[in-house]
Amino acid sequence: MKAYKGFLIDLDGTMYRGTEPIPEAIDFVKRIEQMGYPYLFVTNNSTKTPREAAGILQNMGVPATSEHIFTTSMAAAGVIKDLKLNAKVLMVGENGLKQSLLDEGHELVDVDPDYVVMGLDREITYEKLAKAALAVRSGAAFIATNGDRALPTEKGLMPGAGSLISVITTSTGVKPTFIGKPEPIMIEQALEKIGVKKEEALMIGDNYDTDILAGINADVDTLMVLTGVSKEEHLKDVDDKPTYVLPSLSEWQFN
Amino acid sequence: MKAYKGFLIDLDGTMYRGTEPIPEAIDFVKRIEQMGYPYLFVTNNSTKTPREAAGILQNMGVPATSEHIFTTSMAAAGVIKDLKLNAKVLMVGENGLKQSLLDEGHELVDVDPDYVVMGLDREITYEKLAKAALAVRSGAAFIATNGDRALPTEKGLMPGAGSLISVITTSTGVKPTFIGKPEPIMIEQALEKIGVKKEEALMIGDNYDTDILAGINADVDTLMVLTGVSKEEHLKDVDDKPTYVLPSLSEWQFN
Numbered sequence: 001m002k003a004y005k006g007f008l009i010d011l012d013g014t015m016y017r018g019t020e021p022i023p024e025a026i027d028f029v030k031r032i033e034q035m036g037y038p039y040l041f042v043t044n045n046s047t048k049t050p051r052e053a054a055g056i057l058q059n060m061g062v063p064a065t066s067e068h069i070f071t072t073s074m075a076a077a078g079v080i081k082d083l084k085l086n087a088k089v090l091m092v093g094e095n096g097l098k099q100s101l102l103d104e105g106h107e108l109v110d111v112d113p114d115y116v117v118m119g120l121d122r123e124i125t126y127e128k129l130a131k132a133a134l135a136v137r138s139g140a141a142f143i144a145t146n147g148d149r150a151l152p153t154e155k156g157l158m159p160g161a162g163s164l165i166s167v168i169t170t171s172t173g174v175k176p177t178f179i180g181k182p183e184p185i186m187i188e189q190a191l192e193k194i195g196v197k198k199e200e201a202l203m204i205g206d207n208y209d210t211d212i213l214a215g216i217n218a219d220v221d222t223l224m225v226l227t228g229v230s231k232e233e234h235l236k237d238v239d240d241k242p243t244y245v246l247p248s249l250s251e252w253q254f255n
Numbered sequence: 256m257k258a259y260k261g262f263l264i265d266l267d268g269t270m271y272r273g274t275e276p277i278p279e280a281i282d283f284v285k286r287i288e289q290m291g292y293p294y295l296f297v298t299n300n301s302t303k304t305p306r307e308a309a310g311i312l313q314n315m316g317v318p319a320t321s322e323h324i325f326t327t328s329m330a331a332a333g334v335i336k337d338l339k340l341n342a343k344v345l346m347v348g349e350n351g352l353k354q355s356l357l358d359e360g361h362e363l364v365d366v367d368p369d370y371v372v373m374g375l376d377r378e379i380t381y382e383k384l385a386k387a388a389l390a391v392r393s394g395a396a397f398i399a400t401n402g403d404r405a406l407p408t409e410k411g412l413m414p415g416a417g418s419l420i421s422v423i424t425t426s427t428g429v430k431p432t433f434i435g436k437p438e439p440i441m442i443e444q445a446l447e448k449i450g451v452k453k454e455e456a457l458m459i460g461d462n463y464d465t466d467i468l469a470g471i472n473a474d475v476d477t478l479m480v481l482t483g484v485s486k487e488e489h490l491k492d493v494d495d496k497p498t499y500v501l502p503s504l505s506e507w508q509f510n
Contacts, residue, residue, distance in 0.1 A: 157392060
């Protein structure tokens with residue numbers, strides 16, 4: 001196995017399953033931390049702040065601070081900042097998205113936004129959807145944190161961000177720019193954040209359709225772990241295979 | 256113009272625009288009422304009860320009782336009744352849909368439904384969407400009152416029933432059975448209700464994509480009036496033209 005110099009690691013299905021930690025993954029992160037390699041947790045979850053996400057990992061014994069977290073909300077806020085400083089943003093989402101937008105200096109507005117940014121919002125209302133649809137029709141750029149169709153919960157698969165976003169797409173005919181995995185943009189931003197080159201980085205995750213495709217789309221080597229969503233048989237029908245497939249992160253051999 | 260023996264008439268854009276009556280249409284309905292022809296107002300609006308819809312028409316001087324109203328909610332409740340008596344239905348919608356389901360003897364439930372029926376719900380919540388998605392995933396049949404993507408209002412085009420329904424379709428991968436126009440089923444049910452044969456009926460409406468296509472799909476002659484959504488130039492690119500196109504209903508000549 002190649003000697004990588006930086007690691008991008010998914011959270012749900014890779015570090016934990018719901019509230020249950022995955023010990024092999026925690027040991028892996030401890031090893032790369034001891035070896036001094038940079039790492040960043042890259043998640044499509046737009047609802048949590050970096051502090052909240054780091055807190056969950058810390059409680060499981062993972063060496064992680066807010067600095068080790070990169071959410072799709074942070075990526076979306078950064079993408080907008082690159083396009084326009086102090087942008088006027090109409091946001092439909094939860095606390096993680098709100099904080100990320102404010103952290104990057106954007107102004108949250110209700111009417112006449114430059115951007116409509118939408119993520120998972122479990123307090124969605126018709127009024128929020130209507131305002132977003134009207135703003136997109138009026139020409140605001142439309143950005144979506146991620147396109148995940150379903151959200152795994154204890155109760156079953158609930159509607160994900162991508163499902164709520166489809167209301168605006170269906171109503172207006174305008175497709176959003178997606179930021180989260182499998183888009184390459186989030187991976188590129190993450191590598192910039194940890195200062196590691198594409199060819200020296202490894203993207204690790206359990207979900208072929210998001211984590212692994214994001215790595216492939218960004219031209220980064222990938223490791224698919226069989227601790228979450230995707231199974232080995234899912235790979236039969238795909239053209240682009242992960243660079244590595246392992247039952248768990250305890251099988252990873254450092255060189 | 257052919258001597259028709261029964262008339263199906265759209266409401267918004269045909270009888271009125273928002274709160275503004277269309278006098279030529281009101282005169283037309285008075286004439287067919289005096290001539291003794293049966294008529295039924297056929298609307299994709301799932302939110303109003305027949306009594307509410309008739310009240311609006313009465314206030315504009317249209318000869319209309321609840322018996323003259325056929326909404327997509329009534330049609331959906333009827334379709335389910337034909338498939339299963341006293342069905343258990345999980346409903347996402349407003350008062351019109353709720354009343355129609357109860358009127359047909361169905362039981363409104365929160366879990367384990369036989370059918371998930373969804374229409375426009377301007378008090379939508381994530382919880383309602385989640386329950387509907389879980390039920391559809393568990394195998395409940397999925398029925399949608401109508402697929403209208405946008406809802407014209409004073410404030411602009413708001414998300415219509417079809418946009419909200421896309422949350423469930425995107426999340427579960429299951430497409431609903433649509434009941435409202437342009438599906439033919441609603442027209443067929445309407446004709447049965449007034450006891451008129453296909454070849455003796457005329458469907459009148461302002462919207463090519465819903466009213467006129469519904470008539471065409473049901474093999475019923477159509478009259479497109481230019482008092483609402485569709486303009487004459489819209490017809491350039493369509494294969495199936497309306498049987499008649501008139502600026503308003505005052506140009507209709509009875510034989």
